[in-house]
Amino acid sequence: MEFTDYHTRLAAYALLVDEDDRVLLAWWNGEGHSDPEWSLPGGGIDFDEPVIDGMVREVFEETGCHVEPGPLLAEHHFTARGRTFDGWFRSQRFVFEATIIGGELGTTEVDGSTDHAAWVPLAELEGQPRADIVDVALAARAAER
Incomplete structure (x- = not known):
């Protein structure tokens, strides 16, 4: 399939793990078409936005x-049929390490796809509903160690 025959979605995420082995996750509400689940904080990059800036935003x-x-930790892609348009799309995802430098825990989105964020102990993540990008990031982190 030629690049003009499908849509592309760029997305960037941050993997944030603290000294207590907790990962900062965002509760994605499913947007009315999927079951809610934990995800890495991050998401779609705006049209004219650098990938790093989009991740920070x-x-x-x-x-x-x-x-x-921080440095790029992983890149991952998948292809699927569009839910909001007819045709195929490619989702190209980047996961960066990052360090918190300020702010206060709490979602700033209004009527967005994230209901809340929380520090989740890595030991309690097994069995929790979660997006595959969480596993992609944690596998890349484990491979670096």
Whole structure:
């Protein structure tokens, strides 16, 4: 399939793990078409926005935290049929390490896709409903260690 035959969605996320082995996650509400689940804070990049800037913006919107971007940890893509349009799309996702430099925990979105954010102990994550991007990020983190 040629690049003009499908849509592309760029997204960037932050993996934030604290000294108590807790990961900062955003509760994605499913937007009326999927079951709610935990996700990494992050999301879609605006048309004329650098990927890093989009990640910083999305993390703030979903968690209330200001972050300093770190290195790229993982990149991942998948293809699927569109839910809001007829045709195929490619989702290209980037996960960055990041450090919290300010802000206050609490979602700043109004009527957005994130209901709240929370620090979730890694040991309690098993069995929790979560987006695959969480597992992509944690696997990349484990591979670096």
